[in-house]
Amino acid sequence: MYEIxxxxxxxxxELTPEESERIQSFAIIKKLRKRQYLLQExxxxxxxxxITQGCVRTYTVDEKGSEHVNSFSIENxxxxxxxxxxxxxxxxxxxxxxxxxxxxxxxxxNFELLCREIPAFNNMVNMILQRSFIAAQNRIQASLTLTAExxxxxxxxxxxxxxxxxxxxxxxxxxxxxPETLSRIRKQTAKK
Amino acid sequence: MYEIxxxxxxxxxELTPEESERIQSFAIIKKLRKRQYLLQExxxxxxxxxITQGCVRTYTVDEKGSEHVNSFSIENxxxxxxxxxxxxxxxxxxxxxxxxxxxxxxxxxNFELLCREIPAFNNMVNMILQRSFIAAQNRIQASLTLTAExxxxxxxxxxxxxxxxxxxxxxxxxxxxxPETLSRIRKQTAKK
DNA sequence: GTAAAAACTTGATATAGATCAAGAGTTTGG
DNA sequence: CCAAACTCTTGATCTATATCAAGTTTTTAC
Numbered sequence: 001m002y003e004i005x006x007x008x009x010x011x012x013x014e015l016t017p018e019e020s021e022r023i024q025s026f027a028i029i030k031k032l033r034k035r036q037y038l039l040q041e042x043x044x045x046x047x048x049x050x051i052t053q054g055c056v057r058t059y060t061v062d063e064k065g066s067e068h069v070n071s072f073s074i075e076n077x078x079x080x081x082x083x084x085x086x087x088x089x090x091x092x093x094x095x096x097x098x099x100x101x102x103x104x105x106x107x108x109x110n111f112e113l114l115c116r117e118i119p120a121f122n123n124m125v126n127m128i129l130q131r132s133f134i135a136a137q138n139r140i141q142a143s144l145t146l147t148a149e150x151x152x153x154x155x156x157x158x159x160x161x162x163x164x165x166x167x168x169x170x171x172x173x174x175x176x177x178x179p180e181t182l183s184r185i186r187k188q189t190a191k192k
Numbered sequence: 193m194y195e196i197x198x199x200x201x202x203x204x205x206e207l208t209p210e211e212s213e214r215i216q217s218f219a220i221i222k223k224l225r226k227r228q229y230l231l232q233e234x235x236x237x238x239x240x241x242x243i244t245q246g247c248v249r250t251y252t253v254d255e256k257g258s259e260h261v262n263s264f265s266i267e268n269x270x271x272x273x274x275x276x277x278x279x280x281x282x283x284x285x286x287x288x289x290x291x292x293x294x295x296x297x298x299x300x301x302n303f304e305l306l307c308r309e310i311p312a313f314n315n316m317v318n319m320i321l322q323r324s325f326i327a328a329q330n331r332i333q334a335s336l337t338l339t340a341e342x343x344x345x346x347x348x349x350x351x352x353x354x355x356x357x358x359x360x361x362x363x364x365x366x367x368x369x370x371p372e373t374l375s376r377i378r379k380q381t382a383k384k
Numbered sequence: 385g386t387a388a389a390a391a392c393t394t395g396a397t398a399t400a401g402a403t404c405a406a407g408a409g410t411t412t413g414g
Numbered sequence: 415c416c417a418a419a420c421t422c423t424t425g426a427t428c429t430a431t432a433t434c435a436a437g438t439t440t441t442t443a444c
Contacts, residue, residue, distance in 0.1 A: 060333065068336045070329070083326045092333075129321050134275045136328035137262065141252065141284075143335045144260045144368045148401065167421065176336045181401055183423055340431070359391065373431055375393055 002027060004052035005104045008076055013124040023121065026110040032056070032097040038079070039095040045084040048111040051075050054101025057170060058093050069174040072098070072159075072166060078128065079103075098166060143176060149185050151175045194219060196244035197296045200268055205316040215313065218302040224248070224289040230271070231287040237276040240303040243267050246293025249362060250285050261366040264290070264351075264358060270320065271295075290358060335368060341377050343367045 002024065009015060009023065030049075032038060038056060039045050056079050059069045070093065073079040084091035085108055106114070115122040142154055155175060156163050163171065172182035194216065201207060201215065222241075224230060230248060231237050248271050251261045262285065265271040276283035277300055298306070307314040334346055347367060348355050355363065364374035 060337065062337055068333070070333055070336070082322065083329065086322060086326065126318055126321070129318070129325060130274065130278060133321060133325045133328060134278065136325060136332060137275065139332055140328060140335070141260070141262055143332070144262070144365075145252065145254055169421070173336075178402060179422075180403080180424085184401095187423080361391065370432060371392075372394085372433080376431095379393080 001052040001102045002029065002104060004075065005050055008050070009124075012127070013120045015118065015120055019118045019120070022117065023114055026106050026114065028105040028107075030103045030105050032101040032103070034097050034100055037094065037096045038103070039081060039084075039091055039093065041092060041094050042090045043084075044088060045081040045091050046108055047080060047085075047105045048078065048108060049080045049106075050078055050104045052102045052104055055098040055165060056095050056101055057098055057166075058095045059173070060092055061094065067173060069170050072162060072170075072174065074162070074165075078132075098170070148175070148177045148181055149189065151177070152182060152185050153189065193244040193294045194221065194296060196267065197242050200242070201316075204319070205312045207310065207312055211310045211313070214309065215306055218298050218306065220297040220299075222295045222297050224293040224295070226289050226292055229286065229288045230295070231273060231276075231283055231285060233284060233286050234282045235276075236280060237273040237283050238300055239272060239277075239297045240270065240300060241272045241298075242270055242296045244294045244296055247290040247357060248287050248293055249290055249358075250287045251365070252284055253286065259365060261362050264354060264362075264366065266354070266357075270324075290362070340367070340369045340373055341381065343369070344374060344377050345381065 005027070006020070006024075009020065015023070030038075032054070038049070041061065051073055053075050055072060055074045057069050058071045058073070058079065058081070059067045061067055071079075079095060081091045081093050081095070083089070084093070115125055142151060146154060152171075152175060155171065168182055168186075169179045172179045175182070197219070198212070198216075201212065207215070220239075222230075224246070230241070233253065243265055245267050247264060247266045249261050250263045250265070250271065250273070251259045253259055263271075271287060273283045273285050273287070275281070276285075307317055334343060338346060344363075344367060347363065360374055360378075361371045364371045367374070
């Protein structure tokens with residue numbers, strides 16, 4: 001499944017064949033079965049991780065034991081806990097697979113080496129980070145301004161396809177509402 | 193007031209005197225009176241902006257005319273609308289001064305030139321972006337998991353000093369609650 | 385210095401969404 | 415293929431926070 005990542009690289013950056021090979025030489029392929037953890041709360045995250053197939057969720061668990069989904073990541077996206085990675089501190093998050101999933105991992109040292117060695121790779125990484133930041137800003141804005149129903153419609157509209165492969169309970173959590181509320185919203189909007 | 197920015201650069205990166213001068217040669221000093229706009233909804237944002245003194249807020253206005261504060265930025269922080277800048281599209285945000293404010297601006301072309309010319313500058317910029325992204329993630333997490341009271345305490349704790357210089361109405365909006373609710377929370381927590 | 389405009393507080397009431405509970409479907413793993 | 419474990423739905427009730435309204439305090443601008 002490395003080809004998926006290869007294709008992504010070709011689309012997002014201009015690399016010489018040597019650079020491509022150099023990148024591949026550091027790649028670690030990892031497979032996760034459904035429900036398997038990629039990261040557990042308390043562990044320090046040490047990778048840059050790209051999903052070539054499948055879907056994972058990043059979430060916290062509060063004192064009452066309820067889960068709060070922070071994000072979903074599917075094929076052609078990155079995942080991980082940047083804060084834990086950068087600060088070298090234990091993560092507050094769990095990441096596990098919603099479906100059987102395949103990833104390409106780089107240890108952060110290797111990843112940084114690649115960034116230093118290959119300017120085109122570094123630029124790509126920065127571009128992705130910018131987009132992630134913009135997406136996070138938009139999510140904050142949505143959470144401040146939208147009603148529960150609007151949040152759901154916005155989500156479906158922004159990420160078509162997610163709604164069908166991710167359990168409603170998790171989507172509700174991601175949107176900051178209970179599963180019951182989401183169920184009722186879906187019933188209502190179906191009518192229209 | 194350029195010295196403030198100069199000092200920031202020295203702290204956050206290692207630049208040769210020539211590089212420092214090169215950066216300064218592109219800097220535009222801008223002053224804003226309280227209430228003055230830095231960016232208005234519908235305009236395309238074209239700068240990278242660093243605040244050397246004062247405080248601005250970034251917010252949207254919904255159909256009903258209510259304002260929703262997306263962020264505050266004070267001295268030694270950056271401000272602007274990254275989405276508008278990157279996509280070259282009209283901004284959904286307004287940015288205006290809460291206090292008399294002084295900024296250092298770079299047109300984005302010059303800023304990108306500096307990033308290409310000066311690797312240490314580029315690295316600094318990426319580092320800042322990473323931190324911004326992490327902060328945004330944490331804010332999302334807080335909005336999903338905390339009660340109104342916890343959100344306020346978290347805010348005060350994370351940004352001590354903000355609470356005293358920013359009107360409560362705006363803080364309430366930033367935290368996603370009404371001014372009345374914030375007023376009651378403050379009354380309660382004062383008791384304890 | 386003073387009038388007008390903002391900002392904040394407090395009380396009464398309304399409401400979106402949460403919680404609790406129980407039944408119906410659906411998926412999973414041996 | 416079947417039992418156990420999830421997942422989703424629906425109804426009844428509750429609650430945190432919003433809304434509306436009016437008074438008080440603080441800030442602003444001439």
